[in-house]
Amino acid sequence: MRAELADKRGHGRYSLSPASLLSLDAGTRLVLPSPNGSALSLATAATPTLTGCFRNCRSVALAAMRYGRRIAVIPAGEQWPDHSLRPSFEDWVGAGAIISHLKGHWSPEAKLAVAAYQGIRSSLKNLMLQCSSGKELIARGYEQDVELAAEVNVSDCVPMLREGAYVRDNRSESS
Numbered sequence: 001m002r003a004e005l006a007d008k009r010g011h012g013r014y015s016l017s018p019a020s021l022l023s024l025d026a027g028t029r030l031v032l033p034s035p036n037g038s039a040l041s042l043a044t045a046a047t048p049t050l051t052g053c054f055r056n057c058r059s060v061a062l063a064a065m066r067y068g069r070r071i072a073v074i075p076a077g078e079q080w081p082d083h084s085l086r087p088s089f090e091d092w093v094g095a096g097a098i099i100s101h102l103k104g105h106w107s108p109e110a111k112l113a114v115a116a117y118q119g120i121r122s123s124l125k126n127l128m129l130q131c132s133s134g135k136e137l138i139a140r141g142y143e144q145d146v147e148l149a150a151e152v153n154v155s156d157c158v159p160m161l162r163e164g165a166y167v168r169d170n171r172s173e174s175s
Helices: 035-043 054-065 089-099 108-130 132-139 143-149 170-174
Strands: 159-162 165-168
Touching: 054 089, 054 143, 089 108, 089 132, 108 132, 108 143, 132 143
Parallel strands: none
Antiparallel strands: 159 165
């Protein structure tokens, strides 16, 4: 893929650590080792697939609405040591952040995620620092990662899965 392989946090130049990506040059191709993200991406086949978080929630929602009226927002979560799904606070509430910008009718599950996001938005950073994932990262010396992840709508980048790689969705740039 002519891409640089990211490593575990604390190893190598780039990793899943958001702080390690702050110095990433535009146009750099990077392979991120994300087991759940990879599994979900492979499962989508030909379905237009975008990836979002708090940082780009509005842009991802606006881009998604250009692909149709039926939109699935799937919080990836984490994995337990046995590889089963470990639900995470930040992914569930992050899904609510994205859904909050979607127009149309929401499922009961979507309404619950939006209500959770809207209910904690003003204290998001503090709660991210206190949730299980946040505490784990802080204990390992990655508090900046948690703080970066808690920033809302600071990016207009919309990564879209194309031919096995996430690239900027150029359709979103007109938003």
